[in-house]
Amino acid sequence: xxxxxxxxTTFWTQTAFVLTGIFALIFxxxxxxxxxxxxxxxIRFNAFFEKKILSLMSFQEAYAKFSDVFANxxxxxxxxDLSDLEKEKELITKLTMEIYAAHVxxxxxxxxxxxxxxxxxxxxxxxxxxxxxxxxxxxxxxxxSDEAKKEPAKGFDRISNSYVSDFKTxxxxxxxxxxxxxxxxxx
Numbered sequence: 001x002x003x004x005x006x007x008x009t010t011f012w013t014q015t016a017f018v019l020t021g022i023f024a025l026i027f028x029x030x031x032x033x034x035x036x037x038x039x040x041x042x043i044r045f046n047a048f049f050e051k052k053i054l055s056l057m058s059f060q061e062a063y064a065k066f067s068d069v070f071a072n073x074x075x076x077x078x079x080x081d082l083s084d085l086e087k088e089k090e091l092i093t094k095l096t097m098e099i100y101a102a103h104v105x106x107x108x109x110x111x112x113x114x115x116x117x118x119x120x121x122x123x124x125x126x127x128x129x130x131x132x133x134x135x136x137x138x139x140x141x142x143x144x145s146d147e148a149k150k151e152p153a154k155g156f157d158r159i160s161n162s163y164v165s166d167f168k169t170x171x172x173x174x175x176x177x178x179x180x181x182x183x184x185x186x187x
Contacts, residue, residue: 049185051115055109056181062102062109063174066132067167069102070139096140103136124177128170 002018073095109127114122 032169048116052181055113055116056178059109059113060174063128063170066102066106067170068146069098070135070167073098092144096144098158099136099139100139103132106132124173124180128173133169 002011107129110125113125116127
């Protein structure tokens with residue numbers, strides 16, 4: 001039987017080779033485990049950012065569509081002959097439904113995007129949401145008011161001016177958000 005002393009003195013090269021092999025195998029297994037963990041984290045990170053990008057894009061599309069409802073809907077009152085009460089009610093109903101539908105889509109895209117935003121990022125979107133929510137409520141209330149029937153141009157001028165300033169504020173905020181997101185991603 002071989003003693004430890006003989007093993008270290010006589011068979012030292014074989015012992016060193018076996019110990020080196022064992023340590024190399026242990027370190028290889030540790031490295032593989034670490035690589036798998038980091039690869040999983042990278043895949044999760046990439047999937048998260050991909051979904052965040054898609055949500056941001058769909059939010060931008062909803063923002064553009066919601067803005068279009070205002071940009072295209074407001075001038076309808078100026079160009080239509082509102083002397084016919086039935087036609088006026090039909091136009092008001094149509095515009096109200098378009099605003100409501102666009103607002104629902106816009107809000108749902110925001111809720112979807114919120115899943116991927118940190119609290120600090122959410123703060124940047126709140127003014128956009130508040131502006132458009134206020135605008136849509138203001139317009140719907142106005143469309144149903146007596147003022148809209150008496151002097152539609154006057155009320156729409158007020159709402160149009162509010163829309164233009166809110167849209168500019170929202171567009172600036174959205175541009176800042178996109179630039180910050182691009183920096184975060186590394187573009």
